[in-house]
Amino acid sequence: MEHIEQKYLEIKQKLFDKVYQSLNEKQRDAVFTVNDPLLVLAGAGSGKTTVLVRRIAFIIRYGNAYYSEYIPYGVDERRVAELENALTLPTSEIEEFILPQFASDACAPYRILAITFTNKAANEIKERLSKMFPDDEATASEIVTGTFHSVCVRILRRHGDRMGYRDGFTIYDTDDTKKAMLEAMRRCSIDEKLLPVKGVMNAISRAKDSLLTPDLFAMEAGGDFRKKQISRVYETYQMLLRESNALDFDDLIMQTVLLLKNHEDVRKSYQQRFRYVCVDEFQDTNIAQLQLTVLLSGFYQNLMVVGDDDQSIYKFRGATIENILSFDRTFPNAKVIKLEQNYRSTQTILDAANAVIAHNAGRKGKTLWTAQGDGAKIQQICCDDQNAEARQIIDTVNRAVAKKEATYRDFAILYRTNAQAQSIEKAFARAAVPYRVIGGTRFSDRKEIRDAVAYLQLINNHDDNLRLRRIINEPRRKIGDKTLEAIATIAAEQNCSQFEVIATADRYTALDRSRNTLLQFASLIEGLTEAAKTVAPDVLFDMMLDRSGYRQMLIDAGAEEAERLENLDEFKSGILEFMKENEEPTLTGFLEETALVADVDRYDESADAVVLMTVHSAKGLEFPNVFLPGMEDGLFPGMQTVTAGEAEMEEERRLAYVAITRAKKQLYILHTRSRLLYGQTMYNPISRFVSEIPSSLIEKKEDPYAMKTAPRGTFGVATGAYNTYRGAMAGGNVYGQRGAEAPITQKRTYYSERNPANDITVGKPLTTPKKDTAKTAFRPGDRVKHMTFGTGEILSAKPMGADILYEIIFDRVGTKKLMATYAKLTKL
DNA sequence: ATGGGGCTGCTTTTT
């Protein structure tokens, strides 16, 4: 009988293997390993999300079927032979008729929790899960999927009262946080010049990541003066948030952890609910997030984490790579599975990535491979400056598109810093190549949007002092700092909210002068609050704009502020969309989404345009062709990194690894001899990360635009320069001097049009110079300056079509005839 | 209270 049972279990596994044959062996193992802690080290492009999604579906359908040693009653030779026969059936039939028989302790979907970092990832998982259950909508929607922050908000909305938060609490974003922090520093009489807010914000944010309360922080500070100062700010800041019934992003996680830690009944209810917990991008978690997942999975201990230690690039915002590196020490019974087969890139690209990352010491160690073959070599192109670099990219794109080898969307330009986007963007606009810039200033960062949100937030939560201050004088109501200070003082004395003081302004002599405006403002907000109870969010939004006078203010400003009105319209369509997607669209719900959902999610992969973004934002994405401009020491790795320690360099190297592994077919590495960035010219050697790539994988190319005067830059020479600069860099002086000659601003030879619907910008060359040429026209006798010819005097000006032909006598080079459009003249 | 002009500073970023 022993033998038969053994055979039964073997054939059962074979049947599962067959149905899941589209996965590789490691992926299958990850899907079938359902119980106990599991760490999946998923290399770039190794099918991580597929594993995550199929594993959840597996748990719902079959539970622990694969590894369960359960033998059902009545297993005999005949039954085993029957199953052996089933192996020859088509997989769809095995899946439909045979596998369900093995289901063992299958799990209800609402008892599974999947946590991600971004909304984008959460949505992708949701979508792919609903495809796993095509004829059963309910199942996929019951699975609890969300970001760390949204999961915590859901918990806090239910049990926040235990932590002293009232219903309808507000979430502060980074900007709000900064404002509150400044206020806290002011109250502690700490000079912003002596202790910059940026540093304080960072310190407090890191403290919350590590679950340090103000008390604990103060204890840790010891005698350290700076830390003691920060500790005071932290305490005051926390008090301000409490008064406003608000939480910042870090609080959402930390307060949830504290809630679960300190309230056994709440903890137990969640622990017993969640039989399975999955965490994506585990390498990006901080201490608080690790604690959260440990607490939530604390009862069943079925915690699966997926991540890639080599793609940990968020240390600067608190991620601790140790979480993933020591997962198997934290959970000694954890199983570890490495996914190293890559389905994205050519072997050439993978070899390059492997070679670079091999220089890091702090890693688990993985080597990516593919069955797809070597593919094309990596192109390494040296250019004169950032403009030549941009032209190189454009030429390459245009050539491929003209030959119909690719479309615009097949190309991505990934850079280290957002500032690099500028010169590339300009060149794209001028060349009329459609492009999109992802990241940078966000829609929701615009003043009018923030103002509108602040109004809605205040309507939703009258205690929100920060938002109150933001909009009380917007539009102008003649309420300035003096009045606001008086209000704050009274609120502190009366121990009530600032809004309450405003609503009862007639009681305080200090508010005599602005009494009427304040009462009016209070009744405006109260009226809207009343309306919010009955009216849909979009209607409320319009009422708010009209009654507050905000809309009128923009209309009065005329053409200058027309764009702001358009943006408010776009915001309203966002409200409408939210109402469509939610059965019970409440104001609180909408505000929550606005606070927790960034508009980067608007990146639409189907739009046909070249995409520009930072390497950080490109994580998780892939493109057939990838350009990496600015691969230079001093830029990537950045200056700070070069002078900092080895840990920082390793993080930067992981970033390079992420950059390289975005490419599917072709990778272009670009660097320049000189570069104008932040108004300074710098001369950088090629990035050390490029020299870590075996030269056999690279094809080197000189920029054909290279100026004749440039030193014939053979790469041998470049290598020499590399060492020189490396030495110079230790001294910390690679950047050119400040005040290097500013280039004369070029007249625009294009105008660009951005389509707000898809964010694609297409530049259009100006065929007929606009009238303003005539306005800036020069008259005979005018002294002018030309970029190359120097100073001179206009002799004559003849209109030529829409252009003007000047005859100019230059001080140095004599008489020249020049067309106004091309001459780039400036008046002296 | 408000608006304009000079000065500083400046990786990376999601929530």
Place this chain on the structure above:
DNA sequence: GCAGCCCCAT
């Protein structure tokens, strides 16, 4: 190179 912010003048 440019944006954001502080200070000063109105």
